[in-house]
Amino acid sequence: xxxxxxxxxxxxxxxxxxxxxxxxxxxxxxxxxxxxxxxxxxxxxxxxxxxxxxxxxxxxxxxxxxxxxxxxxxxxxxxxxxxxxxxxxxxxxxxxxxxxxxxxxxxxxxxxxxxxxxxxxxxxxxxxxxxxxxxxxxxxxxxxxxxxxxxxxxxxxxxxxxxxxxxxxxxxxxxxxxxxxxxxxxxxxxxxxxxxxxxxxxxxxxxxxxxxxxxxxxxxxxxxxxxxxxxxxxxxxxxxxxxxxxxxxxxxxxxxxxxxxxxxxxxxxxxxxxxxxxxxxxxxxxxxxxxxxxxxxxxxxxxxxxxxxxxxxxxxxxxxxxxxxxxxxxxxxxxxxxxxxxxxxxxxxxxxxxxxxxxxxxxxxxxxxxxxxxxxxxxxxxxxxxxxxxxxxxxxxxxxxxxxxxxxxxxxxxxxxxxxxxxxxxxxxxxxxxxxxxxxxxxxxxxxxxxxxxxxxxxxxxxxxxxxxxxxxx
Amino acid sequence: xxxxxxxxxxxxxxxxxxxxxxxxxxxxxxxxxxxxxxxxxxxxxxxxxxxxxxxxxxxxxxxxxxxxxxxxxxxxxxxxxxxxxxxxxxxxxxxxxxxxxxxxxxxxxxxxxxxxxxxxxxxxxxxxxxxxxxxxxxxxxxxxxxxxxxxxxxxxxxxxxxxxxxxxxxxxxxxxxxxxxxxxxxxxxxxxxxxx
Numbered sequence: 001x002x003x004x005x006x007x008x009x010x011x012x013x014x015x016x017x018x019x020x021x022x023x024x025x026x027x028x029x030x031x032x033x034x035x036x037x038x039x040x041x042x043x044x045x046x047x048x049x050x051x052x053x054x055x056x057x058x059x060x061x062x063x064x065x066x067x068x069x070x071x072x073x074x075x076x077x078x079x080x081x082x083x084x085x086x087x088x089x090x091x092x093x094x095x096x097x098x099x100x101x102x103x104x105x106x107x108x109x110x111x112x113x114x115x116x117x118x119x120x121x122x123x124x125x126x127x128x129x130x131x132x133x134x135x136x137x138x139x140x141x142x143x144x145x146x147x148x149x150x151x152x153x154x155x156x157x158x159x160x161x162x163x164x165x166x167x168x169x170x171x172x173x174x175x176x177x178x179x180x181x182x183x184x185x186x187x188x189x190x191x192x193x194x195x196x197x198x199x200x201x202x203x204x205x206x207x208x209x210x211x212x213x214x215x216x217x218x219x220x221x222x223x224x225x226x227x228x229x230x231x232x233x234x235x236x237x238x239x240x241x242x243x244x245x246x247x248x249x250x251x252x253x254x255x256x257x258x259x260x261x262x263x264x265x266x267x268x269x270x271x272x273x274x275x276x277x278x279x280x281x282x283x284x285x286x287x288x289x290x291x292x293x294x295x296x297x298x299x300x301x302x303x304x305x306x307x308x309x310x311x312x313x314x315x316x317x318x319x320x321x322x323x324x325x326x327x328x329x330x331x332x333x334x335x336x337x338x339x340x341x342x343x344x345x346x347x348x349x350x351x352x353x354x355x356x357x358x359x360x361x362x363x364x365x366x367x368x369x370x371x372x373x374x375x376x377x378x379x380x381x382x383x384x385x386x387x388x389x390x391x392x393x394x395x396x397x398x399x400x401x402x403x404x405x406x407x408x409x410x411x412x413x414x415x416x417x418x419x420x421x422x423x424x425x426x427x428x429x430x431x432x433x434x435x436x437x438x439x440x441x442x443x444x445x446x447x448x449x450x451x452x453x454x455x456x457x458x459x460x461x462x463x464x465x466x467x468x469x470x471x472x473x474x
Numbered sequence: 475x476x477x478x479x480x481x482x483x484x485x486x487x488x489x490x491x492x493x494x495x496x497x498x499x500x501x502x503x504x505x506x507x508x509x510x511x512x513x514x515x516x517x518x519x520x521x522x523x524x525x526x527x528x529x530x531x532x533x534x535x536x537x538x539x540x541x542x543x544x545x546x547x548x549x550x551x552x553x554x555x556x557x558x559x560x561x562x563x564x565x566x567x568x569x570x571x572x573x574x575x576x577x578x579x580x581x582x583x584x585x586x587x588x589x590x591x592x593x594x595x596x597x598x599x600x601x602x603x604x605x606x607x608x609x610x611x612x613x614x615x616x617x618x619x620x621x622x623x624x625x626x627x628x629x630x631x632x633x634x635x636x637x638x639x640x641x642x643x644x645x646x647x648x649x650x651x652x653x654x655x656x657x658x659x660x661x662x663x664x665x666x667x668x669x670x
Contacts, residue, residue, distance in 0.1 A: 048553025057572020289504030318494030
């Protein structure tokens, strides 16, 4: 409580300081107002007001001054019409329209209650691999998080399902917590992810290319997690004891049957959705709608579709869509006011004057995004900061597609950075009482390092991400 | 007072949940479009317009409901550790400074925007004989008005909280993370599997 008070005091002091600092020059140019906007946005968001309306409010206030002419009546100011026009722009945005469809598909799959089958069959399939439970957990998370895209639900469900199983089998607490939290976060990176749609809509990059580009980095990350778990189990078997012999001896036919009824339907659904998008057969919107229909059929097939569950999915979809789309409305107004005040060109001039190499710029921008990922949600970072960095990419000759894949990987790491990593809190919420938050965070650290390593790999070998889009679309 | 606040919650919940079903319409519309385009080779000219209407109405009309459920994302790293009184004071100031100007503009200037469209019976530009645009534009002032009403209810809630030091109750319904329900579901699934 005391620390929070101090933090608040610090924020208010920062706001006052920023305002004073920028208002001191004799003549306040419009560009100054633009920079003021940029300086205020981070601190204003941290005041805890719903971000969509913080952006909208700053956009309105600064837009008002940007448009204001001497002697103009207050309500003739064009900023009010801008508000309406920008909102209508989001209502007719043919990229964002796929967000509710993917979200709907995710909630339907989540509520179909198939994660238990998924985990059980993968566990049997992996039984001969060192650290079999940890590997099965990562694979379950990958499949489930990819299909649903919901981090909170994946981590919570696996916390209820896989954590007790691993602890019962004598697994190390940190390793168990690490695989669940890291695996659960994969859903925001591996396509079809809503984050990439939002990046595409903000940066005017084709979502299809982004999906193709993020596919291999996402799978690579999942693969690195698996390798890490296996290596740990081989080096120190005490961390991940082998299952008893009688459990290891499961007939192959039995395992195949279980995989066919659990992993296969979901894998077919994801592959069909993703494959049709990447192959250019269907637009993301079309694939998402067919995917949602497929999810309804899947839930029906597992006899899990009740009227109540459908209604819950519908309502949760509406709330999540409203959250994302209103955030987009706010950011649209914010960026139009920012551009109108010339803040962008001032910032560009400043960055150019720093005379950075492209590598330095890439490092700087990714570090800023990583640090922002600590207090902010990925949705906020994408809609606010990506538009600011984007015009600079051209100057440094960086492909916005490549930048987007780096950002997506980067935000994974931010998701796992203590002490505000949400994944850790979701797990703590359902873990047995003896599992401490400290252990969970300690378990997340190696996976964060793996993510940084993955970013380094992607940077050194851009083809990991860029090869597939290049082959398919050039 | 609380009775009126809860009545506003209920109003927005009703509207939001009713329009939430647009997602089913959107899914059906796009799927239908896919079938006629890829299987029958006879794409509709109106599919995109209808889809946009479903999507636009969905998120706009759910805005007030989402606000009533505190569902809009917040940068709450600090906020969640503050006392309710400090939270309410911050919120109150920012509702007036940030929320009201934009949303009131949406509600008020949205009327002119929509009525202009009605006056010329505006049609969509996607095809030569496009669908009417005015229904979708009419959504703007209505959704703006609903959000404004919910915002005023939230302002009153802030005022009450500043006086009493406690947040007044709000309407609850389905949660994104219902741990009890998840536990029950998993137990049921495990029992079904063990029975085999």
